[in-house]
Amino acid sequence: MKQAANTAANSIPPAALGRLTRYLAHVQELMRQGAEWVSSATLARALGLTSSTVRQDLTHITFSGISKRGYRVKGLERALSEVLGADRSWEVVVVGAGNLGRALALHEDFTRRGIHICGIFDNDRAVVGQRVGGLTVGGMQTLRRTVRKHGAAMGIIAVPAAAAQEVADALVAAGVKGLLNLTLTHIATPPGVPVIDSRIAAGLQELSHAIRNA
Amino acid sequence: MKQAANTAANSIPPAALGRLTRYLAHVQELMRQGAEWVSSATLARALGLTSSTVRQDLTHITFSGISKRGYRVKGLERALSEVLGADRSWEVVVVGAGNLGRALALHEDFTRRGIHICGIFDNDRAVVGQRVGGLTVGGMQTLRRTVRKHGAAMGIIAVPAAAAQEVADALVAAGVKGLLNLTLTHIATPPGVPVIDSRIAAGLQELSHAIRNA
DNA sequence: TAGATTGTTAATCGATTAACAATC
DNA sequence: TAGATTGTTAATCGATTAACAATC
Numbered sequence: 001m002k003q004a005a006n007t008a009a010n011s012i013p014p015a016a017l018g019r020l021t022r023y024l025a026h027v028q029e030l031m032r033q034g035a036e037w038v039s040s041a042t043l044a045r046a047l048g049l050t051s052s053t054v055r056q057d058l059t060h061i062t063f064s065g066i067s068k069r070g071y072r073v074k075g076l077e078r079a080l081s082e083v084l085g086a087d088r089s090w091e092v093v094v095v096g097a098g099n100l101g102r103a104l105a106l107h108e109d110f111t112r113r114g115i116h117i118c119g120i121f122d123n124d125r126a127v128v129g130q131r132v133g134g135l136t137v138g139g140m141q142t143l144r145r146t147v148r149k150h151g152a153a154m155g156i157i158a159v160p161a162a163a164a165q166e167v168a169d170a171l172v173a174a175g176v177k178g179l180l181n182l183t184l185t186h187i188a189t190p191p192g193v194p195v196i197d198s199r200i201a202a203g204l205q206e207l208s209h210a211i212r213n214a
Numbered sequence: 215m216k217q218a219a220n221t222a223a224n225s226i227p228p229a230a231l232g233r234l235t236r237y238l239a240h241v242q243e244l245m246r247q248g249a250e251w252v253s254s255a256t257l258a259r260a261l262g263l264t265s266s267t268v269r270q271d272l273t274h275i276t277f278s279g280i281s282k283r284g285y286r287v288k289g290l291e292r293a294l295s296e297v298l299g300a301d302r303s304w305e306v307v308v309v310g311a312g313n314l315g316r317a318l319a320l321h322e323d324f325t326r327r328g329i330h331i332c333g334i335f336d337n338d339r340a341v342v343g344q345r346v347g348g349l350t351v352g353g354m355q356t357l358r359r360t361v362r363k364h365g366a367a368m369g370i371i372a373v374p375a376a377a378a379q380e381v382a383d384a385l386v387a388a389g390v391k392g393l394l395n396l397t398l399t400h401i402a403t404p405p406g407v408p409v410i411d412s413r414i415a416a417g418l419q420e421l422s423h424a425i426r427n428a
Numbered sequence: 429t430a431g432a433t434t435g436t437t438a439a440t441c442g443a444t445t446a447a448c449a450a451t452c
Numbered sequence: 453t454a455g456a457t458t459g460t461t462a463a464t465c466g467a468t469t470a471a472c473a474a475t476c
Contacts, residue, residue: 227466227467229466229468230467263468264468266468266469266470266471267467267469270467270468270469280475280476281474281476282475283476
């Protein structure tokens with residue numbers, strides 16, 4: 001009897017998961033171009049990987065290639081979408097209505113990817129009540145209500161670093177299941193609540209190092 | 215004779231480099247709080263790591279702790295700043311004057327970290343000429359001139375995915391030495407030009423996966 | 429001094445790559 | 453069929469953790 005692939009028990013290694021998002025983006029582009037098949041070697045070349053890595057990574061999704069042909073683009077796209085939650089839409093709240101928070105609330109790339117921002121919040125009285133696209137900035141005391149009402153699963157932390165942990169706590173208390181952290185601060189959460197760091201500022205620092213030591 | 219630490223030849227492993235930015239952020243916070251000393255165990259607890267990892271990572275910078283005391287906060291901050299280029303300022307250009315590009319151009323957290331945005335560019339006629347804080351959005355044909363004039367070392371790609379590679383090529387041609395990519399697209403560059411992906415959209419997809427499989 | 433904490437070595441663990449039999 | 457490409461196994465490489473002697 002074969003083992004069921006990809007259950008909670010045998011989950012995807014972090015390194016592979018990070019690449020699946022890149023495969024999905026590229027395969028969606030291939031689909032727009034009308035490609036029907038793609039090989040591990042072609043994918044690898046396009047993304048700066050080895051074909052071996054690509055094949056290994058794709059063993060973690062419930063989809064198989066075909067010897068001699070490669071992977072059917074449409075099926076691959078569907079399988080990757082499913083595993084990355086891109087096959088449905090997600091309700092997301094943003095905390096922090098500064099430049100970055102407002103930009104994300106308006107980001108069209110999110111809309112296209114099924115990310116629906118259902119609320120934006122700030123603790124600054126001067127900002128609460130302002131319009132951001134179709135939304136009105138709410139006070140922090142209204143966060144929980146919005147999260148419950150829309151079933152928001154994710155929260156984006158777009159506040160100054162000093163307030164980041166406090167906002168994370170409020171988001172978790174309000175009921176979100178995962179956090180995207182835009183600050184440079186480390187965020188602690190209860191077990192089972194994943195945090196992903198966006199690494200914008202950190203990325204520039206890593207670049208500084210790489211450039212200086214080039 | 216001891217070997218010189220940390221020359222171009224024995225550069226910092228990527229995994230460690232990624233954590234150095236987190237140490238720096240935390241150590242700067244400790245400095246604001248007036249702490250004089252910090253141990254590997256304390257740092258580890260604050261950042262969700264093991265003390266072993268912290269000590270290993272810190273062997274890559276030219277700074278030593280002291281048995282029984284730990285690391286002097288001030289010296290550690292200085293050493294980390296130096297290796298991450300946070301001890302000087304960097305000129306950076308942004309391409310793409312949409313919501314996200316404008317938000318980054320105005321991002322105060324950058325200013326505080328020595329990131330100076332010296333230009334913002336777009337190929338949309340309707341946007342060129344608009345003011346963004348103290349800057350005016352320039353056309354793409356003016357990119358090279360600005361990069362040269364300010365000695366901009368980094369470029370931020372904040373355009374739609376479809377234009378990302380083209381913009382990357384233009385930035386490299388204009389003379390920047392490293393790129394921060396805000397899109398989900400893989401960016402190819404000539405050898406020696408590092409690219410760092412900010413993974414905002416990718417991060418949300420990884421979260422989707424983690425939440426669904428929780 | 430005694431005890432705490434570093435720096436370092438060795439062991440473990442995980443990720444990547446190479447190689448190749450299976451196969452369409 | 454012959455050839456190309458997958459899926460998988462084994463080998464290599466790198467990252468993390470454990471352990472402990474050195475030391476302030």
